[in-house]
Amino acid sequence: MGVLKEQSCLVLGGAGGIGKAVVRRYLEEGARVVAADRSNDRVVALNEEFPEFIAEGRLIGVCSDVSTWTANQQLVGRVIDEFGALDVLVSCVGIYDQAVTLAEIDPAQLEAAIDESFRVNVGAALLAIKAALPHLRTSRGRIVLTASFASFQPGGGGVLYTAAKHAVVGVVQQLAYELAPDIRINAVAPGVAATVMVGLTSLGQTPKDAVLPGTEAVLPLGSIPELSDYGAVYALLGSAEGSAAMTGTVIPVDSGLLVRGIAPARRTP
Ligand SMILES: NC(=O)c1ccc[n+]([C@@H]2O[C@H](COP(=O)([O-])OP(=O)(O)OC[C@H]3O[C@@H](n4cnc5c(N)ncnc54)[C@H](O)[C@@H]3O)[C@@H](O)[C@H]2O)c1
Numbered sequence: 001m002g003v004l005k006e007q008s009c010l011v012l013g014g015a016g017g018i019g020k021a022v023v024r025r026y027l028e029e030g031a032r033v034v035a036a037d038r039s040n041d042r043v044v045a046l047n048e049e050f051p052e053f054i055a056e057g058r059l060i061g062v063c064s065d066v067s068t069w070t071a072n073q074q075l076v077g078r079v080i081d082e083f084g085a086l087d088v089l090v091s092c093v094g095i096y097d098q099a100v101t102l103a104e105i106d107p108a109q110l111e112a113a114i115d116e117s118f119r120v121n122v123g124a125a126l127l128a129i130k131a132a133l134p135h136l137r138t139s140r141g142r143i144v145l146t147a148s149f150a151s152f153q154p155g156g157g158g159v160l161y162t163a164a165k166h167a168v169v170g171v172v173q174q175l176a177y178e179l180a181p182d183i184r185i186n187a188v189a190p191g192v193a194a195t196v197m198v199g200l201t202s203l204g205q206t207p208k209d210a211v212l213p214g215t216e217a218v219l220p221l222g223s224i225p226e227l228s229d230y231g232a233v234y235a236l237l238g239s240a241e242g243s244a245a246m247t248g249t250v251i252p253v254d255s256g257l258l259v260r261g262i263a264p265a266r267r268t269p
Pocket residue numbers: 012013014015016017018019036037038039042064065066067092093094095096120124146147148149150189190191192193194195196197198210211
């Protein structure tokens with residue numbers, strides 16, 4: 001432990017399922033963290049879970065909708081005011097489309113649903129990166145985004161989520177190219193995680209369990225990962241030394257979903 005010692009970090013979506021696991025791991029690794037999330041209830045729960053880090057001045061939970069430029073400017077300003085630098089920007093923000101098909105969406109709701117999915121799943125990270133750029137250049141910092149199994153394969157969501165998560169890969173690759181050598185950017189692509197994911201409010205969707213019954217049976221590794229399994233990979237990508245030669249990569253952390261094939265594997269005894 002200690003790969004993020006005295007690193008100043010901003011974690012968007014930091015009170016959600018994976019986001020909170022990232023915040024926990026970053027704090028355990030010695031980081032100072034501003035964690036922002038749209039859900040006030042989740043921010044309150046985050047603050048209640050980590051009183052010792054709040055007392056040390058190493059955790060600040062903020063309720064903020066990060067889909068606007070102003071919110072991201074304010075959050076970056078808060079990190080600089082509190083910690084004096086920004087070394088690592090993480091986004092765990094995401095909204096799921098609950099696998100709704102294009103045919104199922106009412107045309108009257110489609111424009112708003114497209115705007116919402118892309119604004120939150122892609123745009124929030126772009127706004128945050130833009131706001132953080134001068135500070136990340138100064139610190140030779142790292143950016144860690146959240147892609148998905150759906151960034152590579154169909155069937156991990158509906159078209160609104162799948163297209164947006166494919167776009168996250170484009171953001172990572174293009175910005176790795178634009179921001180090198182000063183800033184590195186990579187992403188984690190989760191497979192399944194036992195969280196309650198927010199849906200598209202433009203379609204009237206309410207939060208739902210991300211893991212469907214029976215999911216374990218199709219995972220080559222045979223079980224749903226612990227949320228802490230994700231936190232470890234975000235720590236690697238956030239650390240200056242651990243991932244020093246990595247930029248533009250998207251790491252699947254998917255229990256083998258991308259290699260499951262069409263038939264059960266013949267396992268070597
Ligand atoms: N759970 C899974 O199985 C799974 C699989 C693949 C990818 N992912 C991705 O992992 C990331 C984290 O998802 P999770 O499973 O922890 O879900 P989650 O809903 O627990 O976490 C997402 C968090 O983002 C916050 N958020 C949403 N819109 C926001 C906004 N505009 N401003 C600020 N905060 C906002 C939510 O309040 C929530 O706390 C997402 O990007 C998701 O797409 C999850």
